Amino acid sequence: MKNNKLKLRSSAERGNKKVIFIERDLLINYEGPACFRSVDYQLNDSHLESFLSSEYANLDIIIIHHAKELALAQQTLDQLNSIDHSLKESIINKYPNLLDQLNCIHHQDADGNEALCVSCSCHPSKGGLFLDAAVKYSLSLSQSYYLYIKEEFAEVAKRYGISTLKIENI
Ligand SMILES: [Zn+2]
Secondary structure: OHHHHHHHHHHOEOOOEOEEEEEHHHOEEEOOOOOOOHHHEEEOHHHHHHHHOOOOOOOEEEEEEEOHHHHOOOOOHHHHHHHHHHHHHHHHHHOOOEEEEEEEOOOOOOOOOOOOOOOOOOOOOOOHHHHHHHHHHOEEHHHOEEEOOOHHHHHHHHHOOOEEEOHHHO
């Protein structure tokens, strides 16, 4: 276990750049169990304003999201892309440093789209999205932050040395 932790840490350092990862659903308001279409959500202005007035507002943002609705065949890729696109437009209006939006579109052992109901490394609870971003943007994960909702995703972020933050506390 100890060795495993050390290995995770070293693979997480790919450069010096630091970012703030933000769980997508923290930035939107919607009714029901999930947001399926871009017309179904509104920007969560209060959360965005909290971020913008915080000490972290100088960092580039990478939005991450587990798009399990796609694997469950409740949402199409076009609908997911449309949410990403409209969210990007509304955030960039207020904050230009949105670097990327990364989705895991898989959901292991679920009953839905067979090709997507598989085990994957990009699931936020496995940390693949953080690692992919580290490679793509030469990040130092130990100097980066994760603004989160789901505890299970925050736990894995901590294993990569990422500092975790709650919106209520920034
Ligand atoms: Zn995945």
